Amino acid sequence: MTALVCDLGGTNARLGLVEDGLLLPNTVASLANDAFTDFPSLLGSYLVSLQKPDLESICIALAAVPTPEGARLTNRDWDIRRDDVAAAGGVSNVHFLNDFEALALSLRQADQHELQVLYQGTKSSRLGPRLVLGAGTGFNAAVCFPSRIGQASIVSAAECGHMTLPIEGEEELSLQAHLAAGRGRASVERALSGNGLVEIYNWCCRSNGRNLRFHKAAEISAEAASHGDPDCQQAADLLLRLLGRVSGDLALAFLPTGGIFLSGGVTRSLAPLMRATSSTFQTAFRSKGRQSSFMERFPISLLLDDRAALAGCAEWLRSTGAAGSSARLARDDEAT
Amino acid sequence: MTALVCDLGGTNARLGLVEDGLLLPNTVASLANDAFTDFPSLLGSYLVSLQKPDLESICIALAAVPTPEGARLTNRDWDIRRDDVAAAGGVSNVHFLNDFEALALSLRQADQHELQVLYQGTKSSRLGPRLVLGAGTGFNAAVCFPSRIGQASIVSAAECGHMTLPIEGEEELSLQAHLAAGRGRASVERALSGNGLVEIYNWCCRSNGRNLRFHKAAEISAEAASHGDPDCQQAADLLLRLLGRVSGDLALAFLPTGGIFLSGGVTRSLAPLMRATSSTFQTAFRSKGRQSSFMERFPISLLLDDRAALAGCAEWLRSTGAAGSSARLARDDEAT
Numbered sequence: 001m002t003a004l005v006c007d008l009g010g011t012n013a014r015l016g017l018v019e020d021g022l023l024l025p026n027t028v029a030s031l032a033n034d035a036f037t038d039f040p041s042l043l044g045s046y047l048v049s050l051q052k053p054d055l056e057s058i059c060i061a062l063a064a065v066p067t068p069e070g071a072r073l074t075n076r077d078w079d080i081r082r083d084d085v086a087a088a089g090g091v092s093n094v095h096f097l098n099d100f101e102a103l104a105l106s107l108r109q110a111d112q113h114e115l116q117v118l119y120q121g122t123k124s125s126r127l128g129p130r131l132v133l134g135a136g137t138g139f140n141a142a143v144c145f146p147s148r149i150g151q152a153s154i155v156s157a158a159e160c161g162h163m164t165l166p167i168e169g170e171e172e173l174s175l176q177a178h179l180a181a182g183r184g185r186a187s188v189e190r191a192l193s194g195n196g197l198v199e200i201y202n203w204c205c206r207s208n209g210r211n212l213r214f215h216k217a218a219e220i221s222a223e224a225a226s227h228g229d230p231d232c233q234q235a236a237d238l239l240l241r242l243l244g245r246v247s248g249d250l251a252l253a254f255l256p257t258g259g260i261f262l263s264g265g266v267t268r269s270l271a272p273l274m275r276a277t278s279s280t281f282q283t284a285f286r287s288k289g290r291q292s293s294f295m296e297r298f299p300i301s302l303l304l305d306d307r308a309a310l311a312g313c314a315e316w317l318r319s320t321g322a323a324g325s326s327a328r329l330a331r332d333d334e335a336t
Numbered sequence: 337m338t339a340l341v342c343d344l345g346g347t348n349a350r351l352g353l354v355e356d357g358l359l360l361p362n363t364v365a366s367l368a369n370d371a372f373t374d375f376p377s378l379l380g381s382y383l384v385s386l387q388k389p390d391l392e393s394i395c396i397a398l399a400a401v402p403t404p405e406g407a408r409l410t411n412r413d414w415d416i417r418r419d420d421v422a423a424a425g426g427v428s429n430v431h432f433l434n435d436f437e438a439l440a441l442s443l444r445q446a447d448q449h450e451l452q453v454l455y456q457g458t459k460s461s462r463l464g465p466r467l468v469l470g471a472g473t474g475f476n477a478a479v480c481f482p483s484r485i486g487q488a489s490i491v492s493a494a495e496c497g498h499m500t501l502p503i504e505g506e507e508e509l510s511l512q513a514h515l516a517a518g519r520g521r522a523s524v525e526r527a528l529s530g531n532g533l534v535e536i537y538n539w540c541c542r543s544n545g546r547n548l549r550f551h552k553a554a555e556i557s558a559e560a561a562s563h564g565d566p567d568c569q570q571a572a573d574l575l576l577r578l579l580g581r582v583s584g585d586l587a588l589a590f591l592p593t594g595g596i597f598l599s600g601g602v603t604r605s606l607a608p609l610m611r612a613t614s615s616t617f618q619t620a621f622r623s624k625g626r627q628s629s630f631m632e633r634f635p636i637s638l639l640l641d642d643r644a645a646l647a648g649c650a651e652w653l654r655s656t657g658a659a660g661s662s663a664r665l666a667r668d669d670e671a672t
Contacts, residue, residue: 141589156465156591158588158590159589159591159627159630160589162625163585163589166499166501166502168500168512169509176504184625185623185625187624187625245500248500249499249500250589252498253499253589254589255493255494288498288521289498289519289520289521
C-alpha cells in the first residue's frame with residue numbers, strides 16, 4: 001500500500017511517499033508554499049511530478065491544532081480542509097497531526113535519527129519520556145512516553161508556543177513590553193520564533209540607539225553565529241537565554257530523562273552557540289535555584305533530521321493500521 | 337493481603353490500610369508531623385494504634401522526587417529512608433511515589449472522587465489527559481493519560497513548582513523581586529504555596545504602607561475568602577491571578593481535555609473566590625490572547641477528596657501487583 005506523508009510548515013511543505021510503513025527516500029521533495037495559491041494546488045503539483053501514484057491514505061503534519069476535518073495553519077493564511085485534500089489526492093483516508101506530535105511519534109525510534117548530542121545527562125533512561133521542542137516559524141513541543149512491557153507508547157501533543165513568556169528582571173520586562181505591544185501579552189513564541197528573533201533584534205537596536213541593519217531572522221542568526229554584528233549577537237543571546245529557560249521549565253513539567261530533542265529552523269541556525277556546557281542556552285536551562293543539579297540529569301540533543309516529521313507521519317500510519325494493540329494518541333479526536 | 341498507604345505532607349501524615357486493593361475507611365488517620373521526631377516514630381505510633389497489623393507492603397506518597405531508596409521531604413527537614421521504614425513496618429516491600437503522581441494515579445477512576453465543578457469545558461473528553469495541580473505546602477502537578485483499548489493508563493510525574501514564575505508587567509516584576517530576594521530567582525511555588533501567600537501579603541502591606549496584621553496563610557486566606565482585610569484580599573487576588581496563569585500554561589502543555597483537577601490546601605481555602613466564570617482565577621486561566629477561546633475547552637474541578645493520594649497509593653499497589661498488563665509509571669527508576 002502506498003501513502004503520502006507531508007510536513008507542512010509556514011514556509012515550505014516537505015512531501016514523500018510511504019510503502020509498507022517505510023518512507024521512500026527518492027520521493028521526498030520540498031516545495032515553497034509561496035509558489036502556490038493553496039495547499040491542494042501544491043499537493044496536485046507534487047503528485048503530477050510522480051506520475052500520479054495510486055494512494056491509499058494521506059497523513060499531514062502541520063503547525064496547528066487539527067481536527068479530523070482539517071486545520072488553519074497557525075502562521076500562514078491557509079485553510080487546509082480534509083475534503084479538498086481528499087479530492088486533490090484521489091483518496092478518502094486523510095489524517096492530520098500537529099507537527100510536533102509527528103516529531104514526537106518519530107522519537108519512538110529515536111536512535112534512527114541524525115542527532116548531535118549537546119549534553120549527555122546524568123540520569124538518562126531509554127524508558128523515560130522524550131521531549132521534542134523547538135523554535136521555527138512558531139514554537140511548540142510534544143512528548144513521547146516510550147513503550148514498555150504490555151504497553152504501547154503514547155504521544156502527547158501540546159500548544160506550548162502560547163504559554164506565558166517567562167521573564168526575569170528589568171531588562172526582560174522591557175523586552176516583554178516590546179513583544180506585547182498591540183497584543184496585551186507576550187507568549188513564548190512571540191520571542192522563540194523567526195519573527196521573535198527579528199523583534200528581539202529590533203528591541204536591541206532601539207535600546208542601543210542604533211539603526212536596523214538586518215530584517216530577516218536568517219541574516220540575524222548568521223551574523224550571531226559568526227560573531228558578527230553586535231546587535232545580532234545580543235539578540236541571539238537573549239533568545240537563547242529565553243529558550244534555555246523555557247526548555248528547563250518544560251523539562252520540569254515532563255521530566256524527560258529519555259532526552260530533550262531540539263528542533264526547528266531558528267534553534268538549528270543558532271546551534272553553534274549552544275554547544276558549550278557554559279553557553280547561554282545550557283546555563284539558562286540549568287538555572288533553577290536549588291534544583292540546578294537536578295537539571296543535569298536530562299540529556300539534550302539537536303534533532304538534525306529534516307525528515308523526522310515525515311517519519312512520524314509514517315509511524316502514525318503504521319501504528320494505526322496495525323491490530324488492536326496499535327498505539328493511540330493522547331488527543332481529543334474522540335471528544336464526548 | 338494488607339498494605340499500608342501514606343500521604344506524607346509537609347505538615348501532616350495521613351495513613352490507612354488497604355486490603356485487596358481497597359482502602360479501609362475506618363483505618364484512616366491523620367497525624368501531625370510536629371508531634372514526632374522522625375517518620376519511623378510516626379509510623380510506629382500509627383501501627384501500635386491498630387495493634388500492629390501484619391503488612392505485606394508499604395506505599396508512601398510524599399512531596400519530593402523519590403528514588404527507590406527514599407527521599408528527603410522538600411518542605412520539611414526529614415529524610416525518609418527505605419530501610420528505616422521497612423524496619424518500623426516489619427516489611428521488606430516499601431515503595432515511594434511523588435504526592436502528585438499518587439493524585440494522578442487516583443484519577444484513573446476520577447468519577448469515584450468528591451469533586452466540585454468550576455467550569456464544564458466545551459470539549460471535555462473522558463479519553464483526554466487528566467491534569468491534577470495545586471498549591472499547598474508547595475506547588476506541583478501530574479498527568480494521567482487514561483487507558484484505551486489495548487493500552488494501560490500512564491501517569492507522568494512533574495516538578496512544576498520549580499518552573500519560572502510567569503510574571504507580566506511592572507507590579508508583578510516588583511513582586512518577583514520580593515520573592516526572589518536572597519535566592520536569585522522566583523519559582524512558581526515561591527508564590528503558589530502557603531509561604532507564598534504570606535510573602536505576597538507581606539509585599540502588599542509594604543506596597544500599601546501598612547503594618548502586618550497576619551502571619552499565617554490560613555488566616556490570610558480566611559480573611560480574603562470572607563472579604564475582610566483589604567491587604568489579604570489583594571494578596572489572594574494576586575495569588576489567584578498567578579495560579580490561573582500557571583494553570584493555563586500547564587493546560588497548554590498537557591491539553592487536559594479529560595479535566596483539570598485542583599488540589600492543595602491553599603487552593604481549597606480560596607475556592608469560594610474561584611467559582612465565578614468571571615473570577616480572577618478563571619479570567620487569568622483563559623487570558624491567552626488569540627488562544628482565549630481555545631482555553632474554554634478544558635473542564636476545571638476542585639478535587640475535594642482528602643483521601644485521593646491514599647487511593648492513588650492503593651491504585652499503584654493494585655496495578656503493579658497485577659500481571660504483565662499492569663500499568664507502569666513514566667519515571668526514571670529504571671535509569672540506564
